[in-house]
Amino acid sequence: MQFSQLHISPSIIRALEHEGYVEPTPIQAQAIPPVLEGRDLLGCAQTGTGKTAAFAVPVIQLLSADRSAAAGKRKIRALVLTPTRELAVQIDESFRTYGRNADLRYLVVYGGVSQKPSEAHLKAGVDVLVATPGRLNDLIGQGLVDLQDLKIFILDEADRMLDMGFIHDVKKIIAKTPEKKQTLLFSATIPPEISKMADSLLVNPVKISVTPDQPTVEAVEQYVYFTDRENKPALLAHLLKNSGIESALVFSRTKHGADKIVRLLHREFIRAESIHGNKSQNARQTALNNFKNRTTRVLVATDIAARGIDIDELSHVFNYDLPEVPETYVHRIGRTARAGLGGTAIAFCDYDEKPLLAAIEKLINKKVTVVEDHPYPMLIHTPRPRQQQGRRKSPDGPPQGGKPKAPAAPPARKSAEPPFEWPNRPQRPGGGPPAFGRRPGRRPARRKNNSYR
Missing domain, CATH: 3.40.50.300 (P-loop containing nucleotide triphosphate hydrolases)
Incomplete structure (x- = not known):
């Protein structure tokens, strides 16, 4: 099968051929047609399977076909959420590569860098936004990102989002998107929480699984x-x-x-x-x-x-x-x-x-x-002793790196005589020596002007 058989526009095919891509990978062949039809999709696939092109190519074609959005300020019509900065940059580069012949504007936002350049692009208007959850939530909170015109939402590496603790941020972002939209969810694995999220997000989705393990x-x-x-x-x-x-x-x-x-x-x-x-x-x-x-x-x-x-x-x-x-x-x-x-x-x-x-x-x-023939074969064939709070115990000495502990003092000998008690003297609450000269539990009165009368 070739890309031309997937009903992809000639301009995108030229961009793909420019990169040397002629035949789609299995996930591209399975995902591109239903995405072009506007269907929701749940894709189980890992990085390295050609997954990015599986959603970038049809998204570029769908947005390019909607000429009404080209007039006036560009609104964010496609959002890609991804867990790491490196992956966000890679996805943005893929959109720009495959969409080199499309009249679309792309932007990638992520933490760790100044957001000033992003602000200028957002004010000018973008069609496709690629983002990490933390930075996107910040921009939404500042009123710099509006997702009310969103048409396509892509959640990439959903299981990694879960592993890295981003699911709460993702849910906050989803709450800011319109209820009616096309949603594509990709994950290398489908743990229970991701399955639950997919059930709440996707409407009658097409399910595809490409397991390259x-x-x-x-x-x-x-x-x-x-x-x-x-x-x-x-x-x-x-x-x-x-x-x-x-x-x-x-x-x-x-x-x-x-x-x-x-x-x-x-x-x-x-x-x-x-x-x-x-x-x-x-x-x-x-x-x-x-x-x-x-x-x-x-x-x-x-x-x-x-x-x-x-x-x-x-x-x-x-x-x-x-x-x-x-x-x-x-x-x-x-x-x-x-x-x-x-x-x-x-x-x-x-x-x-x-x-x-x-x-x-x-x-x-x-x-x-x-491989056995190498100059550094294994010589230790016993488990290493476990470290306890950062200090290893020597087999016949004190913990390494510390001073020897003094021997414990012998327990005090009990006397047969009863303890001495002060006769007729008030005692402090809870015991202790007697409180001479004042009532128990009372502090001495403060004198005025630090003078005696």
């Missing part, structure tokens, strides 16, 4: 290196230096860990940058652009920051830390198998991560190939 797994060559945690940096540097890897995306479990990996790679004279939530938007976008144009060889990312990273022909993905959620592993390695392309996924596994590897292999229903 197994095809992605089959398309990626997967390897695991068993090594000790302390040797992971050296192993990563060794592979990057000796395996002919031109560019690689490395996943770290934490933001601090991502920065640490970058510092270690710099010591080995390997060009690397990190991208995570503590970075400013400008820094994140610069790092991403440097990686795309090959100025940076290695991009180290956390899972949330990596959402929306769309890089053609990425050959290698490293799981420096194995994820605690098995599905996250599939999402990660899918970065190197975009739209059917192959790639290589390499995982590092220390002794404590073996249960995580077992859970991953159970999910993908196959064993990951073990």
Whole structure:
């Protein structure tokens, strides 16, 4: 099947062909026709399946066909909500690419940057708004965004919205939209809360499901290196230096860990940058652009920051830390198998991560190939002692990093004699020594002018 068979306008087809797209992906072939018919849609699909074009292409065509909106100030007629800044930028770029021949205005808004430039565009009028929930709620609260003319609402990565705690913000935004509108909801998974939201949002929706997990797994060559945690940096540097890897995306479990990996790679004279939530938007976008144009060889990312990273022909993905959620592993390695392309996924596994590897292999229903011939094999074959409140206990000494505790004092010996009591003296409430010279529980009277009479 080709795009021309999906009743797409010639101007959009020219834009797609300019990007080298001739045949639609499965989700595009299933989603574009019902969206063009004005139907609500529930799509179960992950990033990397061509999902963005599945809603961007028909939305551009529907808005372009409504010429009445071109007169006067442009009103927001299509809204795309997405969880991360990077994904918002990617979606905005896709709309501009596919709609290069359409007379439409696009705008992307997200937190972490000044909203002043966005204010000018909003006042001039836009047709398609791509936004993250937090910044959009701020703009609505300031009266800068009006959604009363909205025709199409797209909620992308709904499960990630739930994971990141944005669902409350999303519901507030939905409450500001007109009841009569076309709604498209996309999610990699459909947990109960997302299913409940879909039931309340969608009217007689078309349901499509494109699950690339197994095809992605089959398309990626997967390897695991068993090594000790302390040797992971050296192993990563060794592979990057000796395996002919031109560019690689490395996943770290934490933001601090991502920065640490970058510092270690710099010591080995390997060009690397990190991208995570503590970075400013400008820094994140610069790092991403440097990686795309090959100025940076290695991009180290956390899972949330990596959402929306769309890089053609990425050959290698490293799981420096194995994820605690098995599905996250599939999402990660899918970065190197975009739209059917192959790639290589390499995982590092220390002794404590073996249960995580077992859970991953159970999910993908196959064993990951073990590479045994490398210079940093696993030497520790026992679980590490758990840390208690940040301090490790030595097997035969005090907690490391602290002073030895003084031996506990022996319990006081009980006397056979009764305790001494003051005879005929008033006692303080609750016990204690006697209150001489005044009644119990009373404070002395304050004297005037600090003088005695």
